[in-house]
Amino acid sequence: MGIKQFVDKMMKYPVYIVSKGRWENPQTAKLFIQDGIDFQILVEPQEYNNYCKSLGEEYVTKLPFSNLGVGSYPARNYAWEDSIKKGFERHWVFDDNIRAFRRMHKGQRIICNGKKAIKLLEEFTDRYENVGITGFNYSTFVTPSTKKVFYLNVHAYSAMLMKNNMPYRWRLKYNEDVDLCLQVLSNGLCTLLFNVFCVDKTSTTAKMKGGNQDELYLGNAFEKKVLKARSLEEIWPQYAETKIRFNRPHHYVNWRKHFKHGLVRREDIDWDDIKKKKTDLKLKQMKEIKSKTLQNFYKDNK
Numbered sequence: 001m002g003i004k005q006f007v008d009k010m011m012k013y014p015v016y017i018v019s020k021g022r023w024e025n026p027q028t029a030k031l032f033i034q035d036g037i038d039f040q041i042l043v044e045p046q047e048y049n050n051y052c053k054s055l056g057e058e059y060v061t062k063l064p065f066s067n068l069g070v071g072s073y074p075a076r077n078y079a080w081e082d083s084i085k086k087g088f089e090r091h092w093v094f095d096d097n098i099r100a101f102r103r104m105h106k107g108q109r110i111i112c113n114g115k116k117a118i119k120l121l122e123e124f125t126d127r128y129e130n131v132g133i134t135g136f137n138y139s140t141f142v143t144p145s146t147k148k149v150f151y152l153n154v155h156a157y158s159a160m161l162m163k164n165n166m167p168y169r170w171r172l173k174y175n176e177d178v179d180l181c182l183q184v185l186s187n188g189l190c191t192l193l194f195n196v197f198c199v200d201k202t203s204t205t206a207k208m209k210g211g212n213q214d215e216l217y218l219g220n221a222f223e224k225k226v227l228k229a230r231s232l233e234e235i236w237p238q239y240a241e242t243k244i245r246f247n248r249p250h251h252y253v254n255w256r257k258h259f260k261h262g263l264v265r266r267e268d269i270d271w272d273d274i275k276k277k278k279t280d281l282k283l284k285q286m287k288e289i290k291s292k293t294l295q296n297f298y299k300d301n302k
Helices: 027-035 045-055 073-085 114-125 176-186 222-235 271-276 292-301
Strands: 015-018 040-043 060-062 090-094 098-105 108-112 131-138 150-152 159-163 190-201 240-245 248-253
Touching (some): 027 114, 073 090, 090 114, 114 131, 114 159, 176 190, 176 222, 176 248, 222 240, 222 248
Parallel strands (some): 015 040
Antiparallel strands (some): 098 108
């Protein structure tokens, strides 16, 4: 397996997708191939051939375990250790139901090239000493009224850049991303959740075949929802509580209240040079623009 499969000349860190039961519609993988992003999709042995037929063998890694019944965290930890073995300081891990990358620009959420978005988040993250996790926000949570380029010290999810030398690991069946962020933040590192670049994700409530829908959430009764929410509260009683939100039991963490530490700039880089650096992002018309508003937006910003 060559290094080219892990790091493209435009990208610094390896990219992994965790997937199960979705070889017929591997959304994230198809998006990455379209955008020229090199990646490895981690799959269980019984599904390896199906994914190879769907995507090509060069993109598929066979995991050394199957049907553990504990969710995706063992596969996520596999990606972590694999990237360390290959000598990288960070790694990306994506859910398998990402449909698009978007750039928030002057109130418009514009489809953008994922490779460029990944590269820019890598560059920003590496300017600081104490960033444990960087992530893309969901586009559904980014609106024209969203003013911040990123949120500091909050929950990151689904599309995450991880610092490899952290002693923490994925460990929970439910709410594993919340738990990992709490491990990172409670020990003084920072998380970043970017709004200026965000992702479209197929909602888990859409009952997309495969993934946790088949393994964890099948027959998702009220009692199971309570268990899912309470499991986080039991581990993190100082931060998490269980409430009825969105008409169902849900965990709640007041991130702003508990985590107020700031970013620490690296001293070995030229910050004046960074201020002068320009980002090569240009609007490109991909198909006919029917909306008058978008026509004017494109004309004014191309």
